[in-house]
Amino acid sequence: MTGNRASILAAAAIGAVVGAAAATAMVLALGADGGAADTSGPGTTAAITAAAQPPSTTVPEPPAVAWEVIGRSGQGRDLRAATFGTGEVRVYVLSAIHGDERAAVGTGPLLADAWAAGAVPDGVAVRLVPEVNPDGVVAATRADAAGVDLNRNFPTPDFEPGGDHGGAPLSEPEAAALAADIEAFGPDVIVALHAHWDGPFAEPDGPADTYAAAFVEAAAAVDPAWEVRPEVGYPTPGSLGTYYGKTLGIPVLTVELRRTGTAEDHWPAVRAGMAALLAAAAGGEGVTPPGAPG
Numbered sequence: 001m002t003g004n005r006a007s008i009l010a011a012a013a014i015g016a017v018v019g020a021a022a023a024t025a026m027v028l029a030l031g032a033d034g035g036a037a038d039t040s041g042p043g044t045t046a047a048i049t050a051a052a053q054p055p056s057t058t059v060p061e062p063p064a065v066a067w068e069v070i071g072r073s074g075q076g077r078d079l080r081a082a083t084f085g086t087g088e089v090r091v092y093v094l095s096a097i098h099g100d101e102r103a104a105v106g107t108g109p110l111l112a113d114a115w116a117a118g119a120v121p122d123g124v125a126v127r128l129v130p131e132v133n134p135d136g137v138v139a140a141t142r143a144d145a146a147g148v149d150l151n152r153n154f155p156t157p158d159f160e161p162g163g164d165h166g167g168a169p170l171s172e173p174e175a176a177a178l179a180a181d182i183e184a185f186g187p188d189v190i191v192a193l194h195a196h197w198d199g200p201f202a203e204p205d206g207p208a209d210t211y212a213a214a215f216v217e218a219a220a221a222v223d224p225a226w227e228v229r230p231e232v233g234y235p236t237p238g239s240l241g242t243y244y245g246k247t248l249g250i251p252v253l254t255v256e257l258r259r260t261g262t263a264e265d266h267w268p269a270v271r272a273g274m275a276a277l278l279a280a281a282a283g284g285e286g287v288t289p290p291g292a293p294g
């Protein structure tokens with residue numbers, strides 16, 4: 001039953017990509033596991049051959065992820081995104097906007113595998129960009145290849161040009177591609193994965209208190225170190241959280257892993273926290289009512 005459900009959901013995820021006119025990405029993904037490359041026809045030979053294979057005794061490989069290319073980095077690397085699930089509630093998750101936060105870098109692929117295997121609840125569609133800053137990941141730098149902190153390059157009213165903020169909002173190809181993809185997806189909530197020396201914690205921007213509480217309650221049940229932190233306490237002009245959360249009013253949850261840990265260290269808590277966040281989104285619990293405390 002679990003396997004059937006995973007297959008159905010994986011098929012649904014692929015269907016969503018077709019709907020987004022990314023047929024090329026789908027074909028490539030199917031070809032990777034041989035499913036689309038079989039031209040042996042409907043005869044019995046293929047069936048006999050398949051039946052003769054020894055049964056798998058290992059953990060099944062995660063289904064292929066139907067990646068789409070949404071842009072290119074300053075050094076020409078692909079910026080990839082994938083959508084999982086077909087629900088009406090839309091959750092956007094991004095990671096590695098800072099290339100030197102290794103725990104966050106390693107978490108993107110874990111999320112992709114889990115969601116490709118069906119860990120997205122009914123009623124929700126999740127879009128994942130696992131590496132916003134691939135040049136920074138390769139160089140192990142916070143900034144992009146031009147020395148710009150992508151998390152200071154968004155068009156907030158208090159954007160400050162120059163230095164590592166970039167000369168203008170969305171001057172960096174990575175930030176521009178991400179902003180275009182977020183706008184096209186129309187998220188109800190955005191989750192940004194980072195790593196911080198004081199982690200692990202989750203910080204809401206905009207009306208994201210309910211999501212912060214859901215994520216942290218579940219994560220803290222696995223690792224009690226997890227906590228909700230309110231505002232960081234200093235201005236972050238041009239940050240993604242300030243732009244989408246405060247300027248546009250979309251709930252943004254910044255999830256800060258422990259900087260000294262690995263993605264695998266964090267995974268049980270992150271998996272639980274993300275599942276709780278998706279469940280809250282599916283239940284329509286995500287928006288803080290106007291005038292509510294906090």
Ligand SMILES: [Zn+2]
Pocket residue numbers: 097098101194195
């Ligand atoms: Zn960061």
